[in-house]
Amino acid sequence: MLQANNISVTLGRASIIKNISLMVSPGKFLAIAGPNGAGKSTLMKALSGDLSAYQGHISINSRALPDWRRGELAKIRGILPQSASLAFPLTVHEVVMMGRSPHSDKRDLCRDEWVVSEALLACDIEGLRNRKYTQLSGGEKQRVQFARVLAQIWESDRDQARYLFLDEPTSALDLAHQHSILRIALQLAKTKGIAVIAILHDLNLAAMYADQIAMLKDGNIVDLDIPDKILRPSLIEYTFGFKVLVTRHPQMNGCPMVIATLH
């Protein structure tokens, strides 16, 4: 379980996030939403161990975050960056295999190959295995990076809960691939018990995939609840300063859908 109590981050004199508390259990999908500059990325950096200059207490699997060694943490939590700049022509296989490097203390090449194949399969990019990364399209690159992160946390290290952080994973992707990445993440949460924490700009994507949404504004949590409770016109208008209508997804019972109003 990941627990954060009263997390604050100040950069210089500006306070970026203020007294945020939240909790993510294994197998749950938490979406972080909110306007630009609300502190979403900073919150994610603090939770994932990227940012050590925070006040408050964060613990992962009942151990305080600063007590985790970098190498141990790498075995149980993967982070998909917003965009990755890899300018060298590594093959897709080589890039995904890098996800296995935290596990090199008990190196098992056959096992690693198997995990890489599974991760490629899960991301539907087996066909790209021997292609050069630099020659891929933006969407393909993002899926290769996703496969790399999946290979990193594919298997549990001593039965510990695992965490998948996604930083606006869909921003470079077309409609079909946006859904496919989130569907894979949700599937991993349900089948492998991986906890997913994703920054999502698209509220409808958050509504369809997340168990809970944390809505941020000006460094504070406006509300943290199931999508149905968060995606209300009044709360969205308060958070974004923008009027919306909320209707229901025609196929998914109870799933709210956010539509912009005419001005």
Added chain:
Amino acid sequence: MSVGRIASVNPKNSQTAIQRSEKHYALGLLTGLLIITCLLSLGTGAVTIEPLQIIAILGHTAGIDLPWNFTPEQHAVLTTIRSPRLVLGLLVGGTLAVSGAAMQGLFRNPLADPGLIGISSGAALAAVSVIVLGPLFLPALTGWLGSTLLPLAAFSGGFAVTLLVYRLATVNGTVNIATLLLAGIAINALSGSVTGLLVYLANDEQLRSLTFWSMGSLGGVTWPVLLSGLPFFLLPLIMLPMLSRALNALLLGEAEAGHLGFPVETIKTVVIILVALGVGVSVALSGIIGFIGLVTPHVLRLWLGPDHRILVPGSALLGATLLLSADLLARSVAAPAEIPIGIITGLLGSPFFLWLLLRLKLMGD
């Protein structure tokens, strides 16, 4: 289901195994190429020595008598002149190429080269300052540190420049390559001007050393000088290949390498120190020799891909081969006169660099 999975994975495994053995085969090929170049380099010159005679002389030195005859003159030339020169060439070529490969990995840019970004000229500036100003200001120190003062000064100069350009070019954790190259230009220009100034202050003997610094040469090295520099060469040559996996991860980006559990800051510092050591001692013993660090990893990357586990050891082998070939060219083109080796590598390396820029431009657009 699991059986089916394993069966479907196995052919790919063997395919990867083939690729891997192909790469090791490449390392074998590079070693062979290097050995041939070594024999050519040892045998060519005013006194010709056949490969078999070389083996006989080496055997004789080791106390084994082999059935091939050689003259005492050949023996003397080989052991006192050509062997130290060869070893210096091996060490400098290998170290420069390995340093280039590591820098390109660290900066995540194929244009990073110890020469282009000013590390070599920083090292040379420090060395030149010691040569000219040392006897004036630090006579006691010069005497006390003796032959290690020069490599030490060159290392400090190289280290300071590496640190400076890295700080200048890093914005929010990513390296800005334009700033990096501009910083290199500024440092090269500064080094050139200060060296010019020192030329006015220098006496005749010092002037000859200065010419040597600015154009590079493998000649005139002796075993004791070589031995004093040996640890500085061996540290980067041995340790940089050990950092290959971390360098691979760094290609993904610093944050991503950190997420994979690599201690990124420590690795960066270690790589910078090792490169400054290697480039510093290379400059101290052979002057500025450009482009080996740029060209070698490039050629190998085109052939074997960017995996540092092959690239770094391969660069050591190919860098040594290239430098020995350039040295061979330098002393045989206008024999008995000798062209400074830095001129040869510059003549061959600059067009390569331009071609590289053109290629990157075409790929970028």
